[in-house]
Amino acid sequence: MPLVNRILDSFVYKIGFINPVWLSSFRIYGSLIFLFHFLSILPDFYTFWGQNAIVNPDILDANIDNIVPTVYDIHQLIIKYMALGFQTVVSSFAIIYMISLISMTLGFMSKISAAIALLTHLVLMQSINIFIYGVDFMTTICLFYFLIFPVGKYHSLDNYFSKISNPDNFDHGIFLRLFQIHWCLAYFFSGLSKALGPTWWNGEAIWKALNSYNQASLFNPELWTPYPLMMTFIGISTVLLELLFPIGVSVKILRKPWIVCIIMMHIAIGASLGLYFFSIVMILINLVGFWFPYFKSPTIFSR
8 A cells, every 4th residue: 555655645645735715616606607607598598498498398308318307307207196387397497406506605505405406407408408518518517526525614604504614634635636637637638639630720710610600709700800820829829728738737837827828718718709608617617726726825714
């Protein structure tokens, strides 16, 4: 076991002071972002999830696997035992999902709330699987982290009522390392997939993205047409930022500038492509994983 202990000493115990604000910030801001994202969909809720939606629930259900049940599957099971309308069932899932996110924000019964939020989110997203995109997958990942990480130990009602102080650095240090490794791999392989083709090196990928049909963009794509070299520069910069992300955030002197560049990249994605919630979630992930843990203010987080 000496080798194992040496590895643990290098990667867990000797990582220095880690500010637990990253955990509480991840829970609070993440839950609020997911809640606001869902609230933004509510005006069109029945357009996607209703009985007379754009695509009927039974047709959507026939198009997917049965690993995660859909609202249609659950409704079919319920009506075997009681008369309950489809709209009532899908509305109940929406209400439960929102209540669980509010509970997560407050840090009340954090583990149970995270489990309920994750399950209801999976059911709702599985029910409209042809409409979901990046932010929905990121939400699933973050809710899973809420479930397995000790997110309720700081700045939460759970901590307040339990009267337990947890100053130990190790219990959340190992979770931080797992979180950081995950996103280092995610960015690296995202950059690698871009680097394997020519379109990110010559700017074609950027041109296609900017000229895709998107009414939510803040910019007219024709603004960029006279500047092909800028598209090439942006494409190459994106590849290098993602491909070298593990190195950039591992070197202390480079970490903050690198995260600033990544955040600027996601702001540009949100503004130019209209992917606002996706960009906000990715910015939060970078902040809680690579910025907030290194704040030097340990005393205020004793509760």
